[in-house]
Amino acid sequence: MKFLVTAGPTREPIDPVRYVSNRSSGKMGYAIAEAALDAGHDVILISGQVSLQPPRAAKLVSVSTSDEMFDAVHRDASKCDICVMCAAVADYKPASVSPTKIKKRSENVSLELIPTRDILDSLGHWHDRRFLVVGFAAETNDVEKNAARKLREKNCDIIIANDVSSAKSGMDSDVNEVTILFKNGERQKISRAQKKIIARELVKIFLNSATIMFDKKDVMISERS
Ligand code: CTP
Numbered sequence: 006m007k008f009l010v011t012a013g014p015t016r017e018p019i020d021p022v023r024y025v026s027n028r029s030s031g032k033m034g035y036a037i038a039e040a041a042l043d044a045g046h047d048v049i050l051i052s053g054q055v056s057l058q059p060p061r062a063a064k065l066v067s068v069s070t071s072d073e074m075f076d077a078v079h080r081d082a083s084k085c086d087i088c089v090m091c092a093a094v095a096d097y098k099p100a101s102v103s104p105t106k107i108k109k110r111s112e113n114v115s116l117e118l119i120p121t122r123d124i125l126d127s128l129g130h131w132h133d134r135r136f137l138v139v140g141f142a143a144e145t146n147d148v149e150k151n152a153a154r155k156l157r158e159k160n161c162d163i164i165i166a167n168d169v170s171s172a173k174s175g176m177d178s179d180v181n182e183v184t185i186l187f188k189n190g191e192r193q194k195i196s197r198a199q200k201k202i203i204a205r206e207l208v209k210i211f212l213n214s215a216t217i218m219f220d221k222k223d224v225m226i227s228e229r230s
Contacts, residue, residue: 006046006047006086006087006212006215006221007046007047007048007049007084007085007086007087008037008038008041008046008047008048008049008085008086008087008088008089008211009048009049009051009078009081009082009085009087009088009089009136010034010037010038010041010048010049010050010051010089010091011034011051011052011074011078011089011090011091011092011094011124012029012031012033012034012035012037012038012050012051012052012053012055012091012092013029013030013031013034013052013053013054013055013092013093014026014027014028014029014031014053014054014055014092014093014095015053015068015069015070015071015073015074015092015093015094015095015121016053016054016069016070016095017070017071017095017097017098017099017121018070018099018102019099019102019103019107019116020102020103020104020105020106020107021103021104021105021106022106023107025095025097025098025099025116025118026095027093027095027176028093028176028177029053029055029092029093029176029177030055030056030057030176030177030178031052031053031055031057032057032177032178032179032200033091033141033181033200033203033204034050034052034089034091034092035050035052035055035057035059035060036200036201036203036204037089037091037204037207037208038050038059038060038063039060039201039204040201040204040205040207040208041087041208042060042062042063043205044205044208044209044212046208046212047064048060048062048063048064049063049064049066049081049085050063050064050065050066051066051068051074051077051078051081051092052065052066052067052068052092053068053069053074053092053093054067054069066081070098071094071095071098071121071122071124072098072121072122074092074094074124075121075122075124075127078090078124078128079127082128082131082136083131083134083135083136085136086135086136086137086215086219086221087136087137087139087211087212087215088128088136088137088138088139089139089211090124090125090128090138090139090140090141091141092124093143093176094121094123094124095121096120096121097118097119097120097121098118098119098121099116099117099118099119100117100118100119101117123159125138125140125159125161126158126159126160129159129160129161130159130160135219136215136219137162137163137211137214137215137218137219138159138160138161138162138163139161139162139163139164139165139211140155140156140159140161140163140164140165141164141165141166141167142155142156142164142165142166142167143167143169143176144166144167144168144169144170145168145169145170146170148166148167148168148184149166149184149186149192151166152164152166152184152186153186156186156188161188162187162188162214162218163185163186163187163188163210163211163214164185164186165183165184165185165186165207166183166184166185166186167181167182167183167184168182178200179199179200180197180198180199180200181197181198181200181203182195182196182197182198183195183203183207185207185210187214193210195207
């Protein structure tokens, strides 16, 4: 099958030298890309700027802003069977980008931020889609309740909820602990483990769901014959 995976943070420029971003390391998305490749699948990895070595066999698309990530995802999504939106996309971007470096002044400054487009939501509501849509929910409180709301509102098939309140797991860490929420109301937990191990389990779950929900096995058989 063909995977599309987004990973890492986006950077929303303020001026030529400054940007708004977040602490995402990209480790979870890169681990999922690697696990899918190891299982013999094709991967398009759409990545914000991270300090990780991309898996050699992936088709890497490097992006910086949420708009670039949105466009890259929309270019390739319909060619894929499983879209995993692991990136920490900025929710807001500066209303305007200064073409020159903003100079220091002695008074307070405020930055006007406007909402970015929600990439996961746009895939979930894609008309007549034939691909599985997987989102992540990074939460610090009411983890499963907030994740269930995202699953419903963004019309995803699966949401992976992770608690990012602890420094020991989640963002920027090598380990994670996740709860998987399915559209049909089922839930499954993967207890604390290395992101690489969690990624392997997640890939199996995604393949199984895509096969059941979109009859993807038939697509593979007919492609081979
Ligand atoms: N996401 C996205 N585009 C955005 C914002 C988020 O595609 N502009 C995706 C993320 O890649 C992730 C999911 O939406 O798969 C949830 O992201 P998260 O940051 O947990 O939630 P938000 O929807 O941004 O809501 P909030 O920040 O209020 O928790």
